[in-house]
Amino acid sequence: xxxxxxxxxxxxxxxxxLIGSLLGLGGGLIIIPALTLALGFNMQEAVGASLxxxxxTSTGAASRYVQQGYVNVKLGMLLETTTTIGSIIGAIIAIYxxxxxxxxxxxxxxxxxxxxxxxxxxxxxxxxxxxxxxQMLDLSCTYTDRRTGKDxxxxxKGIKTGMGAGLIAGATSGMLGIGxxxxxxxxxxxxxxxxxxxxxxxxxxxxxxTALAGAVVYYSYGLISPVLAATVAVGVIMGAFxxxxxxxxxxxxxxRTYFSLFLIGIAVLMxxxxxxxxxxx
Amino acid sequence: MASQRMNRTMYMVxxxxxxxxxxxxxxxxxxxxxxxxxGTTLPFDKMxxxxxxxxxxxxxxxxxxxxIATPLVRIIAAGITFGIEKDYRFVGISIFVLAMIILxxxxxx
Numbered sequence: 001x002x003x004x005x006x007x008x009x010x011x012x013x014x015x016x017x018l019i020g021s022l023l024g025l026g027g028g029l030i031i032i033p034a035l036t037l038a039l040g041f042n043m044q045e046a047v048g049a050s051l052x053x054x055x056x057t058s059t060g061a062a063s064r065y066v067q068q069g070y071v072n073v074k075l076g077m078l079l080e081t082t083t084t085i086g087s088i089i090g091a092i093i094a095i096y097x098x099x100x101x102x103x104x105x106x107x108x109x110x111x112x113x114x115x116x117x118x119x120x121x122x123x124x125x126x127x128x129x130x131x132x133x134x135q136m137l138d139l140s141c142t143y144t145d146r147r148t149g150k151d152x153x154x155x156x157k158g159i160k161t162g163m164g165a166g167l168i169a170g171a172t173s174g175m176l177g178i179g180x181x182x183x184x185x186x187x188x189x190x191x192x193x194x195x196x197x198x199x200x201x202x203x204x205x206x207x208x209x210t211a212l213a214g215a216v217v218y219y220s221y222g223l224i225s226p227v228l229a230a231t232v233a234v235g236v237i238m239g240a241f242x243x244x245x246x247x248x249x250x251x252x253x254x255x256r257t258y259f260s261l262f263l264i265g266i267a268v269l270m271x272x273x274x275x276x277x278x279x280x281x
Numbered sequence: 282m283a284s285q286r287m288n289r290t291m292y293m294v295x296x297x298x299x300x301x302x303x304x305x306x307x308x309x310x311x312x313x314x315x316x317x318x319x320g321t322t323l324p325f326d327k328m329x330x331x332x333x334x335x336x337x338x339x340x341x342x343x344x345x346x347x348x349i350a351t352p353l354v355r356i357i358a359a360g361i362t363f364g365i366e367k368d369y370r371f372v373g374i375s376i377f378v379l380a381m382i383i384l385x386x387x388x389x390x
Contacts, residue, residue, distance in 0.1 A: 209356065216349060
């Protein structure tokens with residue numbers, strides 16, 4: 001690897017880590033096209049490096065978010081039960097389904113959540129009203145918003161819906177090879193009434209676990225190119241460092257807008273993929 | 282409500298994994314820049330042997346392994362912390378997540 005390529009990889013990875021940590025995503029949707037389309041790596045090397053990159057984003061971002069109290073650990077652990085089952089189901093049905101149709105379905109889902117999040121304002125509920133609703137678990141959580149200095153205390157509703165959506169998020173990541181943060185964040189924010197900052201932080205906390213099984217398998221088959229993966233990981237950790245600082249000082253509503261616009265961008269990529277114009281996503 | 286103990290434990294696991302893997306990967310990449318060589322991910326025993334002999338790829342591999350291990354250790358640490366807090370429902374949830382990951386690895390292998 002020549003020094004110019006190495007620097008470009010680090011630059012792309014910093015961007016992936018920054019956006020990933022800001023929006024609760026793994027950054028695979030940035031790393032994979034950057035490595036394959038822009039730098040000419042093959043798909044397998046890119047996916048291997050991306051899996052390591054996702055774990056790096058998750059670890060880098062979640063360490064800070066959990067320290068600041070933004071992560072809802074119980075909610076994350078609970079949703080991980082269905083995302084992990086989903087990823088197993090997804091990996092199995094991926095063999096029997098057409099990737100193009102999947103990409104189209106996914107594009108429709110993303111556009112719907114983007115439009116929903118752009119049009120409807122964020123709603124949160126108090127822990128008391130979640131309790132009145134008779135939810136099966138108390139997942140209420142409090143964090144101090146660093147921007148306003150105020151304590152935000154919220155309740156979590158729609159736990160069953162959230163777990164069902166976790167199954168779909170996991171299955172999609174198993175089928176399309178993406179992290180699933182693009183599904184988890186809107187579900188937590190719109191169906192479960194989790195404030196945007198807590199939703200992105202909790203998603204960042206979870207995606208490392210989603211990528212874990214894939215990373216172990218790739219590693220044991222020797223499919224990870226160590227120098228490439230480590231270069232990506234180093235860049236991503238630096239990007240996550242910047243991204244988490246930006247999140248802590250930015251407004252939740254603005255994050256929500258950025259997130260929706262990013263979803264529309266991914267939906268367009270998925271349509272291109274379905275049309276056969278883009279192989280590298 | 283999220284407990285202070287849980288947040289502190291998760292922070293310690295994640296930040297140690299990040300700092301350790303970051304430092305080792307940087308060290309490995311610097312060694313690689315001075316002594317470029319071909320190589321892929323090594324099995325654990327060969328990796329340890331490689332580190333002793335100053336093989337840059339083996340050092341990078343160690344960093345990657347620590348990074349991959351971080352979310353795994355995080356689940357186990359969460360399970361133990363839930364146990365200390367006598368939140369047995371969530372101990373069960375942690376064990377379930379761990380079991381699913383092991384199952385996923387075996388299915389994909």
